[in-house]
Amino acid sequence: MRPLIALLSDFGSRDHYAGTMKGVMMGICPEATLVDITHEIRPHDVVEGAVQLAASFRYFPAGTIFLAVVDPGVGSSRRGLAADCGDYRFVAPDNGLLTTVFRAAPPKKVVELTERRYARPTVSRTFEGRDRFAPAAAWLAKGVQLSALGRTLTAWQQVDMPEPALDGEVLRGIVLLVDRFGNLVTNIDRAAFEAFARERPVAMTVGGVPVAGVVATYADIRAGEVCGLFGSSDHLEFAVNAGSAETVTAISRGADVRIARAAP
Numbered sequence: 001m002r003p004l005i006a007l008l009s010d011f012g013s014r015d016h017y018a019g020t021m022k023g024v025m026m027g028i029c030p031e032a033t034l035v036d037i038t039h040e041i042r043p044h045d046v047v048e049g050a051v052q053l054a055a056s057f058r059y060f061p062a063g064t065i066f067l068a069v070v071d072p073g074v075g076s077s078r079r080g081l082a083a084d085c086g087d088y089r090f091v092a093p094d095n096g097l098l099t100t101v102f103r104a105a106p107p108k109k110v111v112e113l114t115e116r117r118y119a120r121p122t123v124s125r126t127f128e129g130r131d132r133f134a135p136a137a138a139w140l141a142k143g144v145q146l147s148a149l150g151r152t153l154t155a156w157q158q159v160d161m162p163e164p165a166l167d168g169e170v171l172r173g174i175v176l177l178v179d180r181f182g183n184l185v186t187n188i189d190r191a192a193f194e195a196f197a198r199e200r201p202v203a204m205t206v207g208g209v210p211v212a213g214v215v216a217t218y219a220d221i222r223a224g225e226v227c228g229l230f231g232s233s234d235h236l237e238f239a240v241n242a243g244s245a246e247t248v249t250a251i252s253r254g255a256d257v258r259i260a261r262a263a264p
Helices: 017-028 046-059 099-104 128-142 190-197 245-249
Strands: 004-009 033-038 065-069 080-084 089-093 109-112 165-167 170-178 184-189 202-206 209-211 227-230 235-239 256-261
Touching (some): 004 128, 017 065, 184 256
Antiparallel strands (some): 165 170, 170 184, 202 209, 202 256
16 A cells, blocks of 8 residues: 555645645655645644544554644744554654544654654754654655654653543533534543433533533434534534534533533
8 A cells, every 4th residue: 555644734725834745745755645634723723633633543544644733832942753653653743732642542652853864954943844744754654764763752742631520420521622513522422421321311511501412413403402412533512403503602612511410
């Protein structure tokens, strides 16, 4: 199989940035296949990038290399990383962007991108995605070993990714992100919800707004209701039928989620 590189960034599609990174990689490894996960992460939003990357990487073939660039610290002293997570390898800035990936697939080896011959001759202080990260991903696709890219690291940056918390008869969480359809995606996964709600009905609110219940599909939601369901990432999300829960509720990312067991 041809080497596969999957890209995620906050670069958008209006400017040249994502395309320029692809051009650099094709110059090094023209046989590679390049796939865009998304370039529409909100600018500088490392947490959103971490969530979106973790939601997608396991659906790619084994051997895929992921180039992830959401980098508010570009040009600073923050490091660049390459990581081997078994079936997959990742190239990213050391700013916590790989936090959720590393929880799902603990790295076997992490190196700092210090070997200059695997970067462009001149590294821009404002576009390391082009000059440092894209070349590293392409050289990995070309067959260069991860260890050749730089020195081994035993610690790296992580971002705070809140876990759901049990508080007596209440399971608490937060809205982690809002997708383009306005669905409010939470940090509560199906396993945590089902373990908590087993054998007892529950009442739910998001940002203080009551939620009608949990349904199987968006089409099951009645007009005017906000309901919960488990989306494609198997996390609880809140939605309205053919509309935006964010708009209807005026609730966005960071809102509290409260799931309370009914009295026996």
